[in-house]
Amino acid sequence: MEQxxxxxxxxxxxxxxxxxxxxxxxxxxTEAIRVRDGRAHIIDERCIDCGExxxxxxxxxxxxxxxxxSAIHGFPHAIAxxxxxxxxxxxEIKSISPVLDALKAIGFEEVFEVARxxxxxxxxxxxxxxxxxxxxxxxSSACPAVVRLIQVRFPDLIPNIVDIRxxxxxxxxxxxxxxxxxxxxxxxxxxxxFITPCPAKMTAIRSPIGQKKSAIxxxxxxxxxxxxxxxxxxxxxxxxxxxxxxxxxxxxxxSSGEANAVCPDNSLAxxxxxxxxxxxxxxxxxxxxDLVFFEGNACIGGCVGGPLNFENNYxxxxxxxxxxxxxxxxxxxxxxPASMLTKYPLYFDAxxxxxxxxxxxxxxxxxxxxxxxxxxxxxxxxGYDCGxxxxxxCRTFAEDxxxxxxxxxxxxxxxxxxxxxxxxxxxELAQTKRE
Amino acid sequence: xSESFIHAEYPVAKGxxxxxxxxxxxxxxxxxxxxxxxxxxxxVAVASYEVELNLVIHSDGGKLTLxxxxxxxxxxxxxxxxxIADISMAMxxxxxxxxxxxxxxxxxxxxxxxNMKRNADEFDIQSELGKxxxxxxxxxxx
Numbered sequence: 001m002e003q004x005x006x007x008x009x010x011x012x013x014x015x016x017x018x019x020x021x022x023x024x025x026x027x028x029x030t031e032a033i034r035v036r037d038g039r040a041h042i043i044d045e046r047c048i049d050c051g052e053x054x055x056x057x058x059x060x061x062x063x064x065x066x067x068x069x070s071a072i073h074g075f076p077h078a079i080a081x082x083x084x085x086x087x088x089x090x091x092e093i094k095s096i097s098p099v100l101d102a103l104k105a106i107g108f109e110e111v112f113e114v115a116r117x118x119x120x121x122x123x124x125x126x127x128x129x130x131x132x133x134x135x136x137x138x139x140s141s142a143c144p145a146v147v148r149l150i151q152v153r154f155p156d157l158i159p160n161i162v163d164i165r166x167x168x169x170x171x172x173x174x175x176x177x178x179x180x181x182x183x184x185x186x187x188x189x190x191x192x193x194f195i196t197p198c199p200a201k202m203t204a205i206r207s208p209i210g211q212k213k214s215a216i217x218x219x220x221x222x223x224x225x226x227x228x229x230x231x232x233x234x235x236x237x238x239x240x241x242x243x244x245x246x247x248x249x250x251x252x253x254x255s256s257g258e259a260n261a262v263c264p265d266n267s268l269a270x271x272x273x274x275x276x277x278x279x280x281x282x283x284x285x286x287x288x289x290d291l292v293f294f295e296g297n298a299c300i301g302g303c304v305g306g307p308l309n310f311e312n313n314y315x316x317x318x319x320x321x322x323x324x325x326x327x328x329x330x331x332x333x334x335x336x337p338a339s340m341l342t343k344y345p346l347y348f349d350a351x352x353x354x355x356x357x358x359x360x361x362x363x364x365x366x367x368x369x370x371x372x373x374x375x376x377x378x379x380x381x382x383g384y385d386c387g388x389x390x391x392x393x394c395r396t397f398a399e400d401x402x403x404x405x406x407x408x409x410x411x412x413x414x415x416x417x418x419x420x421x422x423x424x425x426x427x428e429l430a431q432t433k434r435e
Numbered sequence: 436x437s438e439s440f441i442h443a444e445y446p447v448a449k450g451x452x453x454x455x456x457x458x459x460x461x462x463x464x465x466x467x468x469x470x471x472x473x474x475x476x477x478x479v480a481v482a483s484y485e486v487e488l489n490l491v492i493h494s495d496g497g498k499l500t501l502x503x504x505x506x507x508x509x510x511x512x513x514x515x516x517x518x519i520a521d522i523s524m525a526m527x528x529x530x531x532x533x534x535x536x537x538x539x540x541x542x543x544x545x546x547x548x549x550n551m552k553r554n555a556d557e558f559d560i561q562s563e564l565g566k567x568x569x570x571x572x573x574x575x576x577x
Binding site: 155284 | 440456459460474481484505
């Protein structure tokens with residue numbers, strides 16, 4: 001709220017469009033939004049950039065900040081890293097090639113499929129799962145919004161997160177290296193741009209998770225370049241760019257794609273941030289300790305459901321299912337050579353830290369005092385969870401009072417009660433006769 | 436416990452599977468707000484869920500009590516019956532008296548009490564047939 005931090009967030013508020021309604025309040029999985037002075041505010045520390053508020057806001061006051069396509073001109077050479085979900089945006093295509101060629105047509109010198117990164121990560125996770133003594137289940141690190149959700153709400157599950165980088169990071173390392181070798185140019189001359197379906201990935205590039213530095217130079221919204229690519233999609237080229245990823249890598253675009261690639265026999269894939277929260281709660285309670293691998297995606301349908309996709313997630317998933325049939329059906333475990341597991345940085349080089357944004361106070365005694373006060377305040381609140389005060393629930397309102405951000409009279413129902421008492425007193429006063 | 440700072444009670448009804456887990460969810464939320472470390476959080480999560488489920492599955496109803504001070508977390512489960520006939524048997528892994536209904540819901544693996552004992556720093560169970568059961572678990576914060 002009024003706290004200022006240096007955290008980077010792709011999800012921002014456009015104050016001019018915000019009406020101060022309470023729609024976004026209720027949908028935020030980390031209770032990171034408040035309405036104050038008639039406008040929404042995003043609490044920096046708590047926001048996980050999942051994009052739920054972007055989806056729910058009918059006034060389009062929540063936006064995802066990504067790089068402009070012109071950013072690619074900042075480098076002598078630019079490589080596009082298309083997320084496989086991009087393939088699902090074009091209904092009329094029969095193969096992946098036109099998508100790759102359209103990217104070249106709009107200004108990229110080279111295209112490197114993120115699905116190839118997904119193939120390599122699939123094999124790496126598969127190998128990882130053979131190690132003895134792993135926590136169960138191991139949790140996918142691919143969706144940055146889910147990893148951030150764990151940091152904020154389930155920090156005790158951090159040890160379960162698989163310590164392997166996201167496919168986009170692996171793809172970026174290889175893309176840059178291969179390009180530099182082929183064209184004999186220094187790495188700083190090559191800009192690697194991710195074509196992103198969501199703001200969470202944008203944030204993960206600026207403030208990486210599990211990595212000291214991202215290998216990616218920028219992220220361009222799929223929504224932004226969809227229209228620019230469209231005129232090039234139908235063109236038939238003499239030598240179309242051939243995709244080189246497997247069906248498994250491409251299907252990472254939709255929920256359960258990753259789980260199927262790494263551990264088809266004993267994994268669980270859950271999509272939608274609220275659903276993911278519920279299942280993480282069960283993992284925390286040790287109810288799923290027989291499970292080997294858990295894939296959680298913040299968006300319904302997986303990455304095809306990201307807020308920056310053009311096509312709806314069901315249509316896109318179906319399109320990808322069909323397109324991917326033409327890809328190699330070889331499992332990444334066999335298709336990816338073992339040498340790829342050591343050639344490029346694949347594993348985390350930084351710890352994932354818990355995010356203490358939910359803590360009431362750094363000092364536990366103070367936190368206990370605040371909680372006691374909070375509970376006392378909560379008892380006096382109506383429990384409607386109406387959101388009129390600007391906090392998502394009566395409980396969070398009590399918390400906000402204790403944190404010093406508002407007062408009890410910000411509750412419209414409390415205020416009405418108070419007014420009634422005052423009015424009665426005024427009547428009493430008016431009726432007082434002179435003795 | 437020296438002076439209990441945070442105190443909360445959660446009534447748990449017999450066979451109320453629809454609400455099962457709500458108490459442990461609330462307990463976890465509170466501990467997170469207090470800044471309790473991950474290691475303790477995880478152990479309390481497991482133990483509180485097991486003990487809450489035990490009340491739902493096995494007891495005739497009871498309550499869960501949470502007390503937190505700077506030394507640690509105290510979780511107490513008290514029910515009104517039916518009591519455990521043989522505690523040493525009940526403490527064995529794989530032993531369960533869960534009903535068919537509970538088993539059909541995936542419970543009754545006989546790991547409840549052993550799991551609680553494993554996760555708590557101090558574990559105490561008292562039971563009297565026809566009277567009820569009291570389980571007390573302590574988790575040290577230091």
